[in-house]
Amino acid sequence: MARTSHRERRLLRILSIPMFLLALTCVYPIFFSVNNALKTNRNYILDRFGVVSDFTFDNFVQAWTRSNLDSYFWNSVIVTVGAVALLLLVSSLAGFALAVLRFPMRKLVFIVILASLMIPVQVVLVPFYQTIIGLGLLNTRIGLILSYTAFFLPFSVYLMTAFYAGLPRELVEAARIDGARLLQVWWTIMLPLGKPALITLGILNTLYCWNDVLISLLVLQDERTLMVGIAALRGEYTTNVPLLSAGIVLAAAPIVILYVVFQRRIVNGIAVGAVKG
Amino acid sequence: MAADPARTTARPGAAPRRRRVRPGAREERRFAALFLLPAVLLVVVFRIWPLAWGFWLSLTDAEGLAEPNFIGLENYVEMAGDPNFLASMKNTGILLLTLPVWIMLPMILATLIHLGVPGGKLYRSVYFFPAVLSSVIVGSIFNVVLRYDGALNAGLEFFGIPALDWLGNGSTALLSLITVQLWATFGMSLLIFLAGLATVSQEMIEAARLDGAKLWALWAFIILPSLRPIIEFVAVVTTIGVLTNMFGLIYVLTAGGPGTATTLPEFLIWLEQGQMNRPGYAAALSMVLFVLMAGIAWIQIRIMSRNSGI
Amino acid sequence: MQPNDQYYTLLGTALSSGQGPDLFLLNGGAQARARMDALTDVTASADGLVGLAEFESPEGAVMALPITIQGFVVYYNKARYEEAGLDPDAPPQTWEELVSVCEAITAAGEVPCFSLGNKEGFAAEFFLSAIAASTLTDEQHSAFAAGDLAWSSPEISEILSLWVETNDMGWYPRGANSTAKFMDEYEQFMRGDAANTIGLLSDVAHWKQFEDFLGAEGLGVYRHPAPDMVSDHPMMPVAGGIGYGVNAASAKADLALELAQTLAAAGPIQTFVNDAGVVPANTMVDTSGLSSPAAGTILGWLDGSSAQMAHANVTAEELAEWHRQSQLLLNGETTVADAAARMDEVQAAAHGG
Numbered sequence: 001m002a003r004t005s006h007r008e009r010r011l012l013r014i015l016s017i018p019m020f021l022l023a024l025t026c027v028y029p030i031f032f033s034v035n036n037a038l039k040t041n042r043n044y045i046l047d048r049f050g051v052v053s054d055f056t057f058d059n060f061v062q063a064w065t066r067s068n069l070d071s072y073f074w075n076s077v078i079v080t081v082g083a084v085a086l087l088l089l090v091s092s093l094a095g096f097a098l099a100v101l102r103f104p105m106r107k108l109v110f111i112v113i114l115a116s117l118m119i120p121v122q123v124v125l126v127p128f129y130q131t132i133i134g135l136g137l138l139n140t141r142i143g144l145i146l147s148y149t150a151f152f153l154p155f156s157v158y159l160m161t162a163f164y165a166g167l168p169r170e171l172v173e174a175a176r177i178d179g180a181r182l183l184q185v186w187w188t189i190m191l192p193l194g195k196p197a198l199i200t201l202g203i204l205n206t207l208y209c210w211n212d213v214l215i216s217l218l219v220l221q222d223e224r225t226l227m228v229g230i231a232a233l234r235g236e237y238t239t240n241v242p243l244l245s246a247g248i249v250l251a252a253a254p255i256v257i258l259y260v261v262f263q264r265r266i267v268n269g270i271a272v273g274a275v276k277g
Numbered sequence: 278m279a280a281d282p283a284r285t286t287a288r289p290g291a292a293p294r295r296r297r298v299r300p301g302a303r304e305e306r307r308f309a310a311l312f313l314l315p316a317v318l319l320v321v322v323f324r325i326w327p328l329a330w331g332f333w334l335s336l337t338d339a340e341g342l343a344e345p346n347f348i349g350l351e352n353y354v355e356m357a358g359d360p361n362f363l364a365s366m367k368n369t370g371i372l373l374l375t376l377p378v379w380i381m382l383p384m385i386l387a388t389l390i391h392l393g394v395p396g397g398k399l400y401r402s403v404y405f406f407p408a409v410l411s412s413v414i415v416g417s418i419f420n421v422v423l424r425y426d427g428a429l430n431a432g433l434e435f436f437g438i439p440a441l442d443w444l445g446n447g448s449t450a451l452l453s454l455i456t457v458q459l460w461a462t463f464g465m466s467l468l469i470f471l472a473g474l475a476t477v478s479q480e481m482i483e484a485a486r487l488d489g490a491k492l493w494a495l496w497a498f499i500i501l502p503s504l505r506p507i508i509e510f511v512a513v514v515t516t517i518g519v520l521t522n523m524f525g526l527i528y529v530l531t532a533g534g535p536g537t538a539t540t541l542p543e544f545l546i547w548l549e550q551g552q553m554n555r556p557g558y559a560a561a562l563s564m565v566l567f568v569l570m571a572g573i574a575w576i577q578i579r580i581m582s583r584n585s586g587i
Numbered sequence: 588m589q590p591n592d593q594y595y596t597l598l599g600t601a602l603s604s605g606q607g608p609d610l611f612l613l614n615g616g617a618q619a620r621a622r623m624d625a626l627t628d629v630t631a632s633a634d635g636l637v638g639l640a641e642f643e644s645p646e647g648a649v650m651a652l653p654i655t656i657q658g659f660v661v662y663y664n665k666a667r668y669e670e671a672g673l674d675p676d677a678p679p680q681t682w683e684e685l686v687s688v689c690e691a692i693t694a695a696g697e698v699p700c701f702s703l704g705n706k707e708g709f710a711a712e713f714f715l716s717a718i719a720a721s722t723l724t725d726e727q728h729s730a731f732a733a734g735d736l737a738w739s740s741p742e743i744s745e746i747l748s749l750w751v752e753t754n755d756m757g758w759y760p761r762g763a764n765s766t767a768k769f770m771d772e773y774e775q776f777m778r779g780d781a782a783n784t785i786g787l788l789s790d791v792a793h794w795k796q797f798e799d800f801l802g803a804e805g806l807g808v809y810r811h812p813a814p815d816m817v818s819d820h821p822m823m824p825v826a827g828g829i830g831y832g833v834n835a836a837s838a839k840a841d842l843a844l845e846l847a848q849t850l851a852a853a854g855p856i857q858t859f860v861n862d863a864g865v866v867p868a869n870t871m872v873d874t875s876g877l878s879s880p881a882a883g884t885i886l887g888w889l890d891g892s893s894a895q896m897a898h899a900n901v902t903a904e905e906l907a908e909w910h911r912q913s914q915l916l917l918n919g920e921t922t923v924a925d926a927a928a929r930m931d932e933v934q935a936a937a938h939g940g
Binding site: 042045046125126129130133213214217218239 | 596599606774777799800
């Protein structure tokens with residue numbers, strides 16, 4: 001941000017202090033999880049907050065083997081990548097149509113999609129499950145990919161619509177004056193302009209798909225995704241927190257690493273979309 | 278200026294009957310249908326149809342595994358006299374009152390990061406961490422932080438402030454729960470606001486700066502108006518989020534108690550569906566929650582649209 | 588294994604779609620009763636098993652085969668008794684003795700008398716059953732289960748009063764309503780930060796787990812006393828813990844039944860007893876190999892000191908409401924009379940009133 005006055009820079013510096021404290025609290029859970037994952041259950045019970053003194057990697061080994069994490073891991077990767085790709089494609093098309101194009105029943109379509117965002121998941125479980133069976137999608141990865149796409153689509157379409165609605169309409173009009181067809185407009189203008197929102201959606205949807213337990217439990221019963229395996233590490237009454245922490249660390253690691261590694265690109269990607277005009 | 282003038286003049290007979298068709302309008306309609314088809318198909322098959330089914334279920338006495346019988350609105354009548362439902366509505370009301378914080382906090386933080394607060398790059402990635410972790414970990418941490426002999430009370434007592442049972446006390450449990458959930462999810466809204474801020478014209482900000490605009494004026498007159506669609510989006514999505522995504526944390530932190538202090542509709546639905554085995558009544562509760570969320574979303578969108586003059 | 592918070596949601600979804608598993612696991616009591624319609628009668632296979640009541644249909648047919656026996660006893664930390672000047676080998680046998688034990692421990696000021704986790708209302712569940720075992724007759728238990736003995740009756744509301752009185756006497760640590768029974772309450776006991784706890788017989792929070800922390804010699808056990816006991820000694824509430832039921836809609840019901848029988852049979856249970864430390868439902872199991880003195884004491888009580896488990900007999904609705912009311916009672920946000928009145932309403936509604 002160019003040309004901030006001296007006083008404003010000082011204000012920003014002061015505001016940075018509470019922001020820094022907030023950041024500290026956000027890092028703590030990672031320390032907490034890793035620290036506990038290295039403890040024996042006995043030591044966790046005796047001292048929850050203490051720094052680990054009796055290092056053990058047993059929890060990681062156990063979490064990995066007991067919950068078949070190696071085979072579940074690939075299920076999760078395939079399903080997440082498939083669903084996120086599909087989500088981005090479908091939602092950018094739909095968002096473009098809803099925000100920019102003029103056509104009859106635009107409002108109705110938007111309302112239907114918005115309304116579907118508000119359906120509590122508990123109530124649709126039985127009919128959803130029967131639909132999956134009826135379509136022959138039970139226990140298939142494609143079934144889970146489609147389910148994720150359907151569940152997270154309303155949110156994605158809504159975000160793309162909101163984002164595209166914020167862009168100056170002249171951009172589209174200008175392209176059309178140049179004789180571009182709509183598919184071209186979408187490909188050459190809307191997709192690049194939508195980059196900040198698409199990257200954000202990519203991150204959020206990856207997180208939703210990766211962390212989901214309930215939908216995956218219903219659709220993929222023979223095999224499992226990673227988070228279902230991890231969730232099953234919890235006992236009926238007891239939770240072996242060190243073991244569960246190890247599982248969660250293993251499951252969250254790919255996401256955190258991806259996010260941190262691509263942080264620069266993500267930030268650039270979000271900034272590139274900044275509109276000149 | 279027409280994208281395809283040949284098409285609009287191809288059938289001259291059609292034109293005089295209506296107002297002159299905007300050039301390219303037909304193409305636009307055709308493409309809109311094509312672009313929307315996959316989204317609409319998925320949503321209708323996997324979401325709307327199950328919803329209709331759920332509505333039917335809410336009109337039955339489905340309980341256990343017995344054949345459901347149609348009972349009209351009886352479930353809805355029962356709800357009116359169900360103290361747990363009434364308590365969950367009261368809790369929802371309190372929760373909704375905190376909504377401005379859920380929206381303002383990430384928006385202000387995102388704006389500060391966008392304006393180049395020192396350390397902004399670090400905060401951007403770190404704020405997202407709690408959202409990555411499962412509610413079990415978040416719950417385990419706050420269980421111990423908020424318990425009676427926990428870290429928070431220890432800190433307060435150091436300053437001479439009397440200890441409180443934050444999660445076990447009827448008057449503080451819900452607010453504690455809300456605060457933890459806010460902390461655990463604000464990173465997501467922050468990310469969305471950052472994307473939205475990218476659409477704010479840098480040139481306009483520069484120009485305003487040259488005119489000597491102060492930080493707050495910049496925020497109020499340039500940034501805020503450009504963010505309107507995103508604010509609306511975050512408002513609607515957050516409302517839905519707090520009413521449908523808090524189960525994990527409730528389950529770990531308070532189990533709906535003490536009494537009904539943290540029983541939100543979502544938790545009650547889970548209780549009736551899974552633990553009481555009453556899918557009919559659970560479906561009716563879900564319908565009420567659905568209508569409630571739709572109503573609030575409608576109001577939010579109306580307010581935002583009126584302000585933006587659309 | 589399934590994630591537990593969604594187990595019954597998923598089971599219900601699958602069963603009502605006609606896709607349920609051939610064989611499934613059920614907790615005894617309310618959860619089992621709610622799913623009776625989906626189960627096959629397995630009475631013929633129940634020979635030699637105890638703890639069947641929890642899995643019986645209203646007509647008395649056995650609908651699931653219990654694997655383990657579940658029940659409540661009080662475990663105590665002998666070192667804490669000694670510190671308070673109490674005889675670690677003479678645990679309380681009467682209500683008066685228990686009150687004076689708690690007075691001594693509270694006076695010593697080191698730890699609370701009982702650790703208590705009532706976040707989910709489980710501590711109140713256990714308390715209800717522990718007291719009712721000694722104060723209700725078999726007929727009263729059955730009447731309570733059938734909804735004929737009201738919560739506001741002198742017998743039951745006495746238990747609600749005791750719940751409040753024991754809290755007022757300072758038996759429990761502050762913050763019980765925000766403490767999870769599993770496992771925060773028990774971890775506190777295992778750390779030695781409480782003198783007593785109402786624990787289980789099987790699976791978790793039991794002698795085996797506690798001995799791991801306190802040592803076999805450091806752990807004692809007694810049956811929870813109550814005022815005005817029916818018998819001359821306290822009784823121990825017991826029930827079938829976990830059982831396997833056969834899906835009535837299963838195409839492979841025979842196979843599933845065979846598997847359920849195998850799981851409940853003496854052989855596999857023996858391994859389970861030794862490794863996990865459970866009290867088996869199958870009376871044919873040889874438990875003589877157990878080295879735990881506490882387990883030996885408990886096994887001696889199974890015959891002659893067993894009573895019904897009151898909380899497992901009531902409906903799921905009453906149980907959920909008791910969770911809520913018990914928390915309000917601890918917080919002083921309601922009175923015994925109001926709580927009992929509300930429980931009566933729920934009880935009447937649940938029994939079709």
